[in-house]
Amino acid sequence: MSHVAExxxxxxxxxxxxxxxxAYDILIGPGLFHEAGERIARLRPGARVGIVTDRHVAERHLATVEAALRAAGLTPTPVIVEPGEKSKCFRVFEEVVDALLAARIERRDVVLALGGGVVGDLAGFAAAALRRGVDFVQAPTSLLAQVDSSVGGKTGINSRHGKNLVGAFHQPILVLADSAALDTLPLREFRSGYAEVAKYGLIDNAPFFAWLERKWQEVFAGGPARIEAIATSCASKAAVVARDEKETGDRALLNLGHTFGHALEAGAGFSQRLLHGEAVAVGMAQAFRFSARQGLCSPEDALRVAAHLKTVGLPTRIRDIPGDLPDTDGLMDLIAQDKKVSRGALTFILARGIGRSFIARDVDPAELRAFLEAERGAI
Structure with missing residues (x-):
C-alpha cells in the first residue's frame, strides 16, 4: 500500500x-467524514465504494460521506441495514454481500463501514468474504467502535450458538475516527463505549484508569480530554494487535469482561435491554469480583472498579439488567460457547489488581458456578 506524505x-x-x-493509519479528530473522499482516494484512486451503514447513521452522516467520496472521484453505493445487534446474522450478511456484488464492488474497490460496532463487524466480514477479500475502511460513529471494534481486523456475525462465532480476521486499510460524530451520540450509547475505554486502564495501564477517574466528566463533555481518551485507547489496542494479530497470545487480554459479558448479552437476546458496552461493564466488575474471591486481587480493587463504572452510569451487577435472564445453568452453558474456551477448558481474563490483568486458563467450573450463584443472589 502506498502512502502519500501529507x-x-x-x-x-x-x-x-x-x-x-x-500496516494502516488510525486518524482521530473532528471533521474527518468531510475528508473521507480525499483520504480514501489517496489509497484507492477511482474506486467504487460500497458504504455499509444502518438506517440511523445514514440519516446523520450518509449524505456528508457520499458527497465527500464523489468530490474525490469515487463512486459510492449505499447499503443500508437495520440498526442493532440483530443485523449481525446470516440473513443480513447475505443481503449485504448480494448488494455489494450488485454494485460491482471488485477486489480493487473498497467497502466502507460507516457506523458502530455492529456495522463494522458486519461490513468487515462481508469485505473479507467478497471475492475472497476486498479492502475496507472503518468510519466508526460510536465511541465503542472508535476505541475498540474498528481497530484490529476482527470481523464477524452472531450465530444462535453465541456472539461473534462466525467471522474472519480482515484488517482495514484505514480508520477514520471522526470525533465530531460522537456529539450526536445518545448518552446511553456513549456510556456503553466508555466501558471499553475504561477496559484499557484495567488491563495494563493503571495510571490511565486513575486519569479517567479524575477526568471522566471532561471525556463525556468532549474536547481535548475526549480525544486523549480515544487516542490512548487506540494506541493500546494498536500495540496489542501488532504483537498478536490473530489472538494466539496476549491479544486475549482485550477480552477483559467479555466472557461474562457475552453470556449476559446472549441471555438478554442481543437486545436493547443490554448494550454491548453495558454487558462488558458488568463483565469487568464480575471479573474483578471473581478475582477477589479467588484471592488474586484485593476486594478494594474490585470495589474501586465497580464504583467508577457505577459513577458514570454503567451497570455493574446482574440485578442492574432489566428483564429475565437465564439461570446459573443457562449462563454456564452460554459461557461454555465462548470463543476463548479451548477443548472445553474455561478461559477468563482475570486480574491481580488494576492494570494487572492476565489470561487464566482452566478456571474451575465449580468455583465459577458458585460465584455466579452468589452474583445472582447479591442485593
Whole structure:
C-alpha cells in the first residue's frame, strides 16, 4: 500500500497499526467524514465504494460521506441495514454481500463501514468474504467502535450458538475516527463505549484508569480530554494487535469482561435491554469480583472498579439488567460457547489488581458456578 506524505491538521491525531505490508493509519479528530473522499482516494484512486451503514447513521452522516467520496472521484453505493445487534446474522450478511456484488464492488474497490460496532463487524466480514477479500475502511460513529471494534481486523456475525462465532480476521486499510460524530451520540450509547475505554486502564495501564477517574466528566463533555481518551485507547489496542494479530497470545487480554459479558448479552437476546458496552461493564466488575474471591486481587480493587463504572452510569451487577435472564445453568452453558474456551477448558481474563490483568486458563467450573450463584443472589 502506498502512502502519500501529507500534513495533518493540528487537531488530528495519527496512530499506526504496525503490521508490515498491511500496516494502516488510525486518524482521530473532528471533521474527518468531510475528508473521507480525499483520504480514501489517496489509497484507492477511482474506486467504487460500497458504504455499509444502518438506517440511523445514514440519516446523520450518509449524505456528508457520499458527497465527500464523489468530490474525490469515487463512486459510492449505499447499503443500508437495520440498526442493532440483530443485523449481525446470516440473513443480513447475505443481503449485504448480494448488494455489494450488485454494485460491482471488485477486489480493487473498497467497502466502507460507516457506523458502530455492529456495522463494522458486519461490513468487515462481508469485505473479507467478497471475492475472497476486498479492502475496507472503518468510519466508526460510536465511541465503542472508535476505541475498540474498528481497530484490529476482527470481523464477524452472531450465530444462535453465541456472539461473534462466525467471522474472519480482515484488517482495514484505514480508520477514520471522526470525533465530531460522537456529539450526536445518545448518552446511553456513549456510556456503553466508555466501558471499553475504561477496559484499557484495567488491563495494563493503571495510571490511565486513575486519569479517567479524575477526568471522566471532561471525556463525556468532549474536547481535548475526549480525544486523549480515544487516542490512548487506540494506541493500546494498536500495540496489542501488532504483537498478536490473530489472538494466539496476549491479544486475549482485550477480552477483559467479555466472557461474562457475552453470556449476559446472549441471555438478554442481543437486545436493547443490554448494550454491548453495558454487558462488558458488568463483565469487568464480575471479573474483578471473581478475582477477589479467588484471592488474586484485593476486594478494594474490585470495589474501586465497580464504583467508577457505577459513577458514570454503567451497570455493574446482574440485578442492574432489566428483564429475565437465564439461570446459573443457562449462563454456564452460554459461557461454555465462548470463543476463548479451548477443548472445553474455561478461559477468563482475570486480574491481580488494576492494570494487572492476565489470561487464566482452566478456571474451575465449580468455583465459577458458585460465584455466579452468589452474583445472582447479591442485593
Amino acid at each position: 500534513e495533518l491538521r493540528a487537531d488530528i491525531t495519527r496512530l499506526n497499526v504496525g503490521l508490515g505490508e498491511r
